[in-house]
Amino acid sequence: MTSPTEPFDQIREKISGYILSESSFRGESSFIVASASIVKCCSRLKNTLGFTYLADLTVVDYLTVKFPRYEVVYLLHRFGDSYEENLRIRLKVALEQDDPAIDSVTSVWSGANWLEREAYDMFGITFRGHPDPRRILMPDDYDHFPLRKDFDVRDRESSKRCFKRALDEGLE
Amino acid sequence: MGVSSGPLLGGDGFLTTKISAVANWGRKHSLWPMAFGTACCAIEMMGTFSSRFDIARFGAEAVRFSPRQADLMIVSGTITYKMASVCRRIYEQMPEPKWVIAMGSCTCGGGPFDSYAVVQGIDEFLPVDVYVGGCPPRPEALIDAVMKIQKKIENEGPPIV
Numbered sequence: 001m002t003s004p005t006e007p008f009d010q011i012r013e014k015i016s017g018y019i020l021s022e023s024s025f026r027g028e029s030s031f032i033v034a035s036a037s038i039v040k041c042c043s044r045l046k047n048t049l050g051f052t053y054l055a056d057l058t059v060v061d062y063l064t065v066k067f068p069r070y071e072v073v074y075l076l077h078r079f080g081d082s083y084e085e086n087l088r089i090r091l092k093v094a095l096e097q098d099d100p101a102i103d104s105v106t107s108v109w110s111g112a113n114w115l116e117r118e119a120y121d122m123f124g125i126t127f128r129g130h131p132d133p134r135r136i137l138m139p140d141d142y143d144h145f146p147l148r149k150d151f152d153v154r155d156r157e158s159s160k161r162c163f164k165r166a167l168d169e170g171l172e
Numbered sequence: 173m174g175v176s177s178g179p180l181l182g183g184d185g186f187l188t189t190k191i192s193a194v195a196n197w198g199r200k201h202s203l204w205p206m207a208f209g210t211a212c213c214a215i216e217m218m219g220t221f222s223s224r225f226d227i228a229r230f231g232a233e234a235v236r237f238s239p240r241q242a243d244l245m246i247v248s249g250t251i252t253y254k255m256a257s258v259c260r261r262i263y264e265q266m267p268e269p270k271w272v273i274a275m276g277s278c279t280c281g282g283g284p285f286d287s288y289a290v291v292q293g294i295d296e297f298l299p300v301d302v303y304v305g306g307c308p309p310r311p312e313a314l315i316d317a318v319m320k321i322q323k324k325i326e327n328e329g330p331p332i333v
Contacts, residue, residue, distance in 0.1 A: 155288055
């Protein structure tokens with residue numbers, strides 16, 4: 001019988017060149033990856049280790065809690081026949097406060113397209129090489145990145161301005 | 173309107189009125205709602221339209237999803253600023269005379285969403301006739317709102333021809 005950690009150890013071995021460090025919380029591991037090697041790391045995980053599904057791509061803003069300020073989080077899933085093979089792993093990439101940017105993984109998973117647009121929309125992370133780098137939820141002329149922790153979540157001024165603009169354009 | 177059913181007329185009776193008053197009476201009992209459902213209140217609105225609560229008893233069962241065929245806009249659900257311009261345009265596409273019901277806490281005042289994206293009450297951009305509080309309001313509350321609209325139409329009097 002294989003131990004539940006065995007496939008995990010194999011993965012760690014295969015991508016060890018890209019991993020800076022590893023953190024564990026309640027039995028779940030996260031790999032910290034350097035931002036320069038994220039695309040290589042992801043394509044290896046997809047093409048040789050079978051992580052065909054990018055379950056989620058999101059960002060955490062630690063503001064003053066942690067340095068560097070931003071962390072891009074990739075949740076990957078591998079569909080396997082057995083319980084041990086059916087795996088979910090987590091990659092994290094730390095990004096600096098000034099002009100946070102990272103390479104897009106849309107070349108690996110096309111499903112990353114909208115996830116990266118949302119990450120840009122809410123946190124202002126630039127994804128280099130993204131095929132369609134527009135906002136996805138907020139209006140195109142919106143001024144802020146609303147999920148950044150230094151944004152006042154009750155600030156409706158920019159929304160009102162965009163609403164008025166949309167109304168005027170519609171009436172023309 | 174005056175009604176007479178005296179024995180001189182053989183018990184059939186007759187009715188004196190103006191055509192505009194009859195038109196207004198008909199309008200009151202034939203509201204055509206435009207269902208602008210954007211969130212969970214819309215589910216309660218569907219419940220109100222269907223057989224158990226049956227808004228047909230008040231003559232408002234002909235729901236239209238084209239604003240050009242409707243005269244009562246029921247805004248049921250959270251309205252974001254991005255949706256607000258759409259909502260306003262749809263309102264403007266409705267022919268006069270027209271009425272608006274703000275259904276639920278979100279449309280009345282933003283509800284729990286005191287955030288950058290959510291309009292704090294649709295009266296920021298629409299002339300609301302009746303507000304229905306609740307999260308969501310029960311069908312009886314929406315029926316009451318329709319009855320209040322009917323009362324309002326009655327009090328407004330016939331349209332100026």
